Amino acid sequence: MDMEQLKSDIISYSKTIGIDKIGFTTADTFTEMKNRLIRQEMAGYQSGFEEPDIEKRVDPSLTFDQPRSIIAIALAYPSRMKDAPRSKRGERRGIFCRASWGTDYHHVLRDRLKKLEEYIVSRIPEARFRSMVDTGELVDRAVSERAGIGWSGKNCSIITPEFGSYVYLGEMITNLPFSPDKPIEDGCGTCNKCVDVCPTGALIEGGRLDAQKCIAFLTQTKGFLKDEYRLKLGNRIYGCDTCQTVCPENKGKDFHFHEEMEPDPEVAKPLLKPLLTISNRDFKETYGHISGSWRGKKPIQRNAIIALAHYKDETAIPDLIGVLKNDVRPVMRGTSAWALGKIGGQEAEEALKHQIEKEVDPEVLEEIQKGLQLMTE
Missing domain, CATH: 1.25.10 (Leucine-rich Repeat Variant)
Structure with missing residues (x-):
């Protein structure tokens, strides 16, 4: 199998199933992220919702047998609400953040990852995967950054040139040896x-x-x-x-690419x-x-x-x-x-x-x- 051709085909197919951006990276340990996570833990800055084992968060081989590469995906979500109701006296309103508009993004991304898995298996039956969205062991942001989806902004979000930081992230570890994409240069500059x-x-x-x-x-x-x-x-x-x-x-x-993400x-x-x-x-x-x-x-x-x-x-x-x-x-x-x-x-x-x-x-x-x-x- 020509892996570069397969990679090109996967990129083309991803667009047909509603994946807005896709990138590839190695399954090497995320060494710098490990150092950052240790500093965060020592400072007491963790939320407690994360995977507690730092080694699992940075080493794909601890959750997947013989990983060769990682595929990262991103889906853009809306930042503006159509026909948003107004808050007024006697009828005050709260607000959910944009990442919680529409159908739970975990379900949406898992659907896209499943379709991607099925396509790859149809091309290479022996392909294996471990897909994850947000609640998996790996740090989505670290994977996306290394796969060239975007750069890690000062706001601790992945910022893509195309969609800004209004993107959901997911990834799949695989036993297939795809060539890695280049990370994107940091674009925050002096902005604070x-x-x-x-x-x-x-x-x-x-x-x-x-x-x-x-x-x-x-x-x-x-x-x-x-x-x-x-x-x-x-x-x-x-x-x-x-x-x-x-x-x-x-x-x-x-x-507004995805109907599931449109807010009520x-x-x-x-x-x-x-x-x-x-x-x-x-x-x-x-x-x-x-x-x-x-x-x-x-x-x-x-x-x-x-x-x-x-x-x-x-x-x-x-x-x-x-x-x-x-x-x-x-x-x-x-x-x-x-x-x-x-x-x-x-x-x-x-x-x-x-x-x-x-x-x-x-x-x-x-x-x-x-x-x-x-x-x-």
Whole structure:
């Protein structure tokens, strides 16, 4: 088999199945990435969602027998929403990050990778693969960078010349020896906008992220959010796009190539108050198909409460009082107490004073005290 011809054919075929960019690289150990991961771990900057074994994250041979090369793919997703609903008094809305618009990208990319595998096997029956999207052992960004998909930006995203950083990434390790593509030269230069505007200072420096401070990570946690981060969430209920929206490389980039990625405006920018009491069934039916639902409804509901405080939405006071009195989950009761304090008003104050006499959870009691204190400031 002429491997260069096969590579050319794979590239041509990939375009017919909705892969927007494809690259090839070696299956060598990602030595520099290993050093970076060790530094991240030592500094306590990991999110905890990653594969814990650093060796597996950088050495393809630990998860695949006799790897010869890696194929990386990228799919461009939309950056603008058509017919986006407006947030207005009494009908305040939250926002899911762009990477959570449309069908869960894990499913979309796995579909493309499966089709690619089937095509290659039809050409070489003995071909073997291990495909992964986001949750695999390898670092998607490191693979894509080495395969020439794009460069690793200061915002810790892969930035492609064609689509900016609005791309989903996936890869497959294979036993086939494809020739590697050349990496793309770094294009960030002296630009530091993403680092300068990061809401929580999570971008320590260009290309280095403290995931524990990143809003994208914080919106996925399930406990009480630290006070210092609450109002920095704004109306974000899942993820954060700030470091992408300020990037000059993303200016004017908006691609609508894949029907599965088109957002339902009412899902991507949902009304906040209905989220406070949504049932598990309704949450799954409405949001279960998007990647932002993977942690369940609890973080989304907590973030919705914080967003209502951000808006100081007085029309939400009865809803928040209902959560404070009736929700069985301390995080929801406590966050509602804090939100009532941020919004203020006599009705909110009376509810907090009434509930402090009934509440038994120490963390919730602390949040009620915070809420009452906020009303005096």
